[in-house]
Each structure stands twice: as structure tokens, then as C-alpha cells.
Amino acid sequence: MVFLVDELRMKLIFLSLFSVFLLAQIPKSVEFIRDVENIIVSASLEISLRLYGPEYVRKEIVKCIDLAKDGIHAVILVLSVRTRFTEEQETILKTLQSLFGSKIVDYMIVVFTGGDDLEETEESLGDYLGRECPKALEEILGLCENRVVLFDNKTKDEGKRSGQVQELLSFVNIVLSRNGGRPYTNELFELFTELKKRAKELHKQQRKFDSLKEEYSEDAKLEFEKQMKQTYDDQLNRITEMVESKLSEATMKLKQQLDEEQAARLEAEEKAMFAQRRSDEEIRRLRENLEKAHEELRKQSEGRCAIL
Template identity: 90%
Template sequence: MGGISIDDDWEFTSSSSNEVRTIVLVGRTGYGKSATGNTILGRKVFKSRASSSGVSITCELGTAELDDGLLVNVIDTPGLFDLSSGEYGPEYVRKEIIKCMDLAKDGIHAVILVLSVRTRFTEEQETILKTLQSLFGSKIVDYMIVVFTGGDDLEETEESLEDYLGRECPKALEEILGLCENRVVLFDNKTKDEGKRSGQVQELLSFVNIVLSQNGGRPYTNELFELFTELKKRAKELHKQQRKFDSLKEEYSEEAILEFEKQMQQTYDDQLKRITEMVESKLSEVTMKLKQQLDEEQAARLEAEEKAMLAQRRSDEEIRRLRENLEKAHEELRKQSEGRCAIL
């Protein structure tokens, strides 16, 4: 299955007494996830594909302390849950999902689905939500907030987000907004106005607080996260015990120390294997369902195109026959007219 690296310095709570909010950015590549993360953090932490050839293709964590002392952790995912793009293979996605959980040290307080007003909402974007639900459970939508990037474009046309959604909101998007109870924010990631940037971030964080309140103040968790937390506890305990034995080597035989370390390592490995197998199973299930869905949609589109082409051919044939009949009728009228002229 391949090894998975998990940071040894992982902690279960922040070392600071400050409140913490950890949010995960998801969405298609090129829609402004990294730029949105930078706007939230108030500085450039993540590289944007549009602006740098050195853009990262792995989950990254950026942290900032706001003026009120709130610690904000932002996890940027590189199109991780957009399985429909085929950009990343299952092995890569599996490792990155585990890395994402590893970076979410305090749990996930909100999932930000990043969309763009510059691009029409498509069925491929809808699959991102389906992938999230399949991997992390249907309850993940209770923690979801939608951010639309491209606020500067709407400002130029003097449109509000409500105006945009009034003319560009297909049924699938309406359903997503309904699932997240219309928690939606417009971001202008190009603004140089600090007041405007701060206002956008505060609006987003107010939705994060609403999400937390509606979920009993608890960050999102499910079986995968619980197993992962237990794994981290095992790893931490293993390191503690190793340090303890290192300091008490004179009281224990080398054989006893090696046996204990072997047992602890085996427990850790077994837990890691369970998590890996769960992620692989979920990912395989999601990939199969997505492939089936895309195949069905493609078949439906091809069938619709064939029907349209057949209808067009029938229409063209009907028009041709009507034109021929009309020409024949004109020809008969012409002959009749010539015959009357000859008699006269």
C-alpha cells in the first residue's frame, strides 16, 4: 500500500490559549482557492497556479493570528476532491486525504467550497460535493460554506452576488446552496483595500461561528478522523514510552525494551493500516460511482445529440420536400399560365 508519513510533532490542541478555527478549501483548480486562502490569512502564503509555475500540488497549511487573537488555520487542497478532472491518481489522492487530516490538528471547523463568478457552474463541480460526502459522510455539508471568487468582476459591472445568482444559478447550484443554508460569501481577492479584505474575512468567519454553533461547538469528525486521532495518540504514546525506556535502560533488559517497542510499533502499524484501507475503500467506491455517473452522463449526452441530429435530418428532409413541392406547384402554375396565354 505504500508508506504514509505523519508528522511526529503533531499535537491534539493548540499550544496557544487562543481560540482556533481550521478551515479547508476545496474546489476545482484555477477557481481561486489559493488566492482565497491568502486573502483570509492577510498575506501571500499559497502559490496560485495562475501566477506561479512553482505552485504546490500537495495540501498546505497556512496560519494567521487575527487582531482579536483568533488563530486561523487554512488548509489549501490542490483540486484534491475533483476526481472528475482525472488530474490526480488514486494513490496520490489517498495520501493527500490523510495529509489533510494530519494538518487539521484541531479538527475541521468549516469546509469552504470555492467557486468563481467567471466560470459557469458545471456538473463536474457538483461531483466535488459528492466526493466529499462519499469520503467524509453526508454530514460534511453541515460544515460547508460557499465562497464565490471574482468579486472584482461583479463590481465592474455593478452587480451584486444576488444579481449574479439570479441569472446564473442552475438547479444543481441551487441545491448546493440550499444544503449549506445559503451560507455564501463573495470574495474580491485582488482588492488592495484592507477594510474591504477584512470585511470579507469577517463575514466568512461569522458563518464559521454559525456553523460551529449549529453543531454544538464541535469541529467536524467521523470514523476516519476518530481513527486518525487514535493513531496519533498511539504515536505520541510510543514516543513517550521510548523516551521513558531510554532514561531507564538500567532497570530493564534490552530484550524487554525491544519487545515493548515492537508491540507499540505493531499497534501503530495496525491502526495506520486500518485508516489506509478505509481511505482506499472509500476512494475506490467514490471513483467507481463517479466513473459510472460520468459514463451514464456521457451516454445520455450522446443519445441526446443523436436524437437532435436525427431530428435535424428529419427537419432538413421535410424542408427539402416542401421546397420541392413548392417548386413543382410554381412550375405547374407557370405552365398553366403559358397555356392560357397561347389560347388567347
């Protein structure tokens, strides 16, 4: 699976590297990716904790981990040169790290859309990043070892589009190679794998029970089915609780970060206002002193004239 994080809709798009066609669920803002061969969109997930409640995100994460099966092959963070890097986008990485662990950045690739716009102004991506790269974005690019691809949105040049796609896929291969060819997993994936394995075992028991059900009483059948359902629900609850814990942690960290940033902004504003007041006061004193000096010079000049 490849996670594609859409900067406009704050979505994780799951891309499987083992199919030969595309489904149509890709957002319009990342429509350029439709031409990629051997990639298929299998699900999407809203990950913005500010825009969507933790309960919704929790359920979607569980569904998407099920689709990811063996793990994540790459995380593609999609940004646009048409818009400034926002605080909301900055929190995406922190949310991913809270949910999937800090090592998730080893699988990250950054894609910038809007290459056509830079071309019209005769700018390179390097020029753009030189003037529009806040510290938070610099940190993200550093964490992903500058794995960056620029995509055009409007070009009809098939060769150019194909080249950009191949550059992206080459980064995916680099990510896989550097990580020993192993997709990224953590305890969430391991627990879900265990759940799927347990579900298969329960299914086998169910089939065996069905083949012999005539030998059991109705009460025994109901009890067996109840036990199987309880076992499966217990496993699912373990995953749900883990996701809830990680989401809670992510939410708390984001709130703490926002509180700290707000406090820092207020402190900076207060310092700026204090500095401005001091500057205004200093300018006022200097102006008064200058006026006094001018007045003294005027009086001295008038005195000399009177003596003459």
C-alpha cells in the first residue's frame, strides 16, 4: 500500500502497487496520478482531527488498516505550490507519527502539484522553496531526505507526465530498497493480522460446526456462535482501543502544540508592542531633546544679534 495524503481534502489515499489499473476515487486535486500504471486506489481516509471527530477517524483507520493488509509501502504527502504551507498541513505529519510511529517518515515522499504555474513564471521548484519554505516544511523535507517530485496539473505532454510519474515510482522503489524491501508495519498492523488469522480459524470452526450441527442441540449451537462472536469482538475491540489511544494521544499533542504556539504568539506580540512603545518613547524623547536644542540655538543666536 502507498498512502497518498491530499493537501486539499486532508485524505489518505491507499494505493496498491500490485494492480494494473486505477479506480476513480482519486480527488480532483491529485488527478495527475490517474495515469500511473500498476497503482490502484482502494480506499480513502480523512485524517484531519480538527475537521473530523476522533470517532469517525478511528473507524476509518480500522477499515483502512484492514485494506493495507501487509503494511505501507510509501507515504506520499501532496502539497501545492499554489498555496502557502498551512498549520493544518503541518499537523498531518504529527498525526501520522502518533498513529503509526515515528519511523513512518522513512517511507515518506513529498509531491508538489502546480508545476505549470512555476513554469509560467520561469521558476524552478528550488526557487519556490527558497522563498516559500517555512521551518516546518524544511523539517518535513529533511525527514524524508528531500524525496521531492514536482507534478504539472494541466500539461498535455504525455512524455512529461510519464516522466513525472516514473520519477515518483522511482522514489517509491528507493524507499522500499532503503527499508530492505519491507513494507512499514507497527503494532496496529500486527494486531490486525492476528485478528484476521483468528477470524479464519473461527470460520473454519464454523464450517466444521455446520457440518456436524445436527449432532448438537439448538442451545449448544447458539452458545457456540455466541462464543465465536465474542472472541472476534474482543480482538476487534483491542484494535479499536489501540487506535482510540493513539488518536487521543495525537489530539492531546495537537492541542498542546496549538496552546504553546498561541502562547508564543501572544508573548511575541506583547514583546513587539513593548518594544514599539519603547521605540516610540525614545523617538519622542529624541524629538523633544532636538526641539530643545534648536530652541537653545535660536535663543543663543538671538542673544548674539542683540549684542551686536
